[in-house]
Amino acid sequence: MVQIDNQYILTELQDKFGERIYNSYEPYGLLTIELDKNSIKEVLQFLYDHKELQMQFLTDVCGIHYPQVVGKELGVVYHVHSLINNIRLRIKCFMPIENPAIDSATFLFSSANWQERETFDFYGIIFIGHPNLKRILNADEMDYFPMRKEYPLEDGTRTDKDDSYFGR
Amino acid sequence: MIESLALNNKSEKIDYNILNLGPTHPATHGVFQNVLKMDGEIIHETTSTIGYIHRAFEKIAEHKPFYQITTLTDRLNYCSSPINNMGWHMTVEKLLGVEIPKRVDYMRVIIMEFARIADHLVCNSIIGADTGALTGFTYVFQWREKIYDIFEEVCGARLTTNIGRIGGMERDFSPACMKKMHDFLNDFPKYFDEFTLLLERNRIFMERNIGVGPISAERALNYGFTGPNLRAAGVDYDVRVMNPYSSYQDFDFMIPLGTQGDTYDRFVVRQHEIRESLKIIKQALNNLPEGKFFADVPDFFLPPKEEVYNNMEALIFHFKIVMGEATVPVGEVYHSVEGGNGELGFYMVSDGGRTPYRLHFRRPCFVSYQAYPEMIKGSMLSDAILTMSSMNVIAGELDA
Structure with missing residues (x-):
């Protein structure tokens, strides 16, 4: 019986994928890896099929936007969970804002369906191979992706509210 | 399609x-x-x-100081707001690395379990109402009101509670609150037994619910089910046990499990969870540790009003907290609690600013509701209604 901990997961992943995992850290004890976005399908499948790890539960998919990081503006953050070993892993894949496309995780997890639609809806990230990639929470007619940082919370043309005194 | x-x-x-x-x-x-x-x-x-009541909480949260986000979490699963509130407080505390006194943990557990009872009472009595048995619904709703009385005694609000603070509770349990909790624990089981007798082994109710809207354990896991819906399918995943938060490891309770994953199993699992919650509350009340009801986080926990009026330092902290000018570490944190419907997760990325850089709510309803078309395929229209009410889909949590 091997000791399943963050180090073990990282070693297993690095043995298999090497350079494609280009960064890893452990904020608050949760192993986080940054991954080449083209490998996401392979990595999820590897973690799913791994005899010891059995990371077969996709907890969460969400997007994130860093406008100042050129070439890696948009990211998708996956939280996968091994219910057998009770250990979580966070996977981040970054992509340029001009062509934000990544493989869909729906081939493995049905739960990815709506979560990826939500990510598309908010950030405009295209999930290749998704069965029904369209907006989920916002109206279909919307022509921008509201969670991107360049969009202010409220309509910038409003003049009836002045929040400048409150640092907003 | x-x-x-x-x-x-x-x-x-x-x-x-x-x-x-x-x-x-x-x-x-x-x-x-x-x-x-x-x-x-x-x-x-x-x-x-879906999306009819989408309120862009994640976008709003990027523009609000941490304590103001609590009111957003109220409106996720509004049947058990305190659990959402506490989950959010604990997320921020995890980011700050605050040590929370045992008394706070126990008080939170009590409040959260009351909220769970209220949540499950709504769900189960609605299943009754949808099968045509409105009696049970009217019968247990007075007990939900009594739970809300308790919340009112703690925080002043009933439905969208905004209960607790980052770093503790806003006030200690008052004697009146203690009395209400003890009264509830004394009187509720009798009424709950009657509710159980009315439905749980009622032949008509069983015939109506068994085999309706089933899902297998494999499909449930693949669909990201958590909470009672997953446990009804036979998987014993409960965040309270797997990743104990707020001192849940101190309490002795069972995780009820179903086998079929159908409407009846979901109903029975919730029934038993109510009983387990009562057990937890009793243990927590009997062993409630002495001590402070807040942790030492002057940047987030409001000082007492008398000090604000008479003490310069307290006034400054009060002002800074209300204006949301607290400093937080840079980092990212995922924290999850066992909500009424499953794993309610908060993924927060902080850049050290006054607001979260990114906050994502992992809403159990949103993740599990996508299995609904598969669960009701080939069944009757009336069964579809039952399946939906037994999954306890809450619009606020679905849309965020």
Whole structure:
């Protein structure tokens, strides 16, 4: 019986994928890896099929936007969970804002369906191979992706509210 | 999508009816739309549309100081707001690395378990109401009101509670609050037993619910089910046990499990969870540690009013907290609690600013509701209503 901990997961992943995992850290004890976005399908499948790890539960998919990081503006953050070993892993894949496309995780997890639609809806990230990639929470007619940082919370043309005194 | 499925029936042409279930249908208990493709009374295909009460919480959260986000979490699963509030407080505390006194942990557990009871009472009595047994619904709702009385005593609000603070509780349990909690623990089980007698082994109720809207453990896991819906399918995943937060490891309780994953199992699992919650509350009240009801986080926990009026330092902290000018570490944190419907997760990325850089709510309803079309395929329309109410889909949590 091997000791399943963050180090073990990282070693297993690095043995298999090497350079494609280009960064890893452990904020608050949760192993986080940054991954080449083209490998996401392979990595999820590897973690799913791994005899010891059995990371077969996709907890969460969400997007994130860093406008100042050129070439890696948009990211998708996956939280996968091994219910057998009770250990979580966070996977981040970054992509340029001009062509934000990544493989869909729906081939493995049905739960990815709506979560990826939500990510598309908010950030405009295209999930290749998704069965029904369209907006989920916002109206279909919307022509921008509201969670991107360049969009202010409220309509910038409003003049009836002045929040400048409150640092907003 | 609808046309593609009809390809299977080339030989015999069926005239399908399109039926709109929702968005404002009383039987859906919320704003959901399902476009059902019906063959007579049998559901052939379902297309769910959600987002009718989307309020852009994640965007708003990027512009609000940490303590103001608590009120957003109220409106996720509004049947058990305190759990959401506490989950959010604990997320921020995890980011700050605050040590929380045991008394706070226990007080939170008490409040959260009361909220769970209220949540499950709503869900289970609604299942009764949807099968035509309105009696149980009216019977237990007075007890939900009594739970809200307790919340009112703690925080002043009933439904959207904004209960607790980052770093502790806003005030200690008052004697009146203690009395209400003890009264509830004394009186509720008797009434709950009657509710159980009315439905749980009622032949008509069982016949109506067994085998309705089933899902296998494999599919449930693949769909990301958590909470009672997953446990009804036979998987013993409970965040309270797997990753104990708020001193849940101190308490002795069971995780009820179903086998079939159908409406009846979901009902029974919730029934038993109510009993387990009562057990937890009793243990927590009996062993409630002495001590402070807040941790030492002057940047987030409001000082007492008398000090604010008479003490310069307290006044400054008060001002800074209210204006949201606290410093937080840079980092990212995922924290999850066992909400009424499953794992309620908070993924927060902080850049050290006054607001979160990114906050994502992992809402259990949102993740599990996408299995609904698969669960009701081939069943009757009335079964679809039952399946939805037994999954306890809450529109606020679905749309965020």
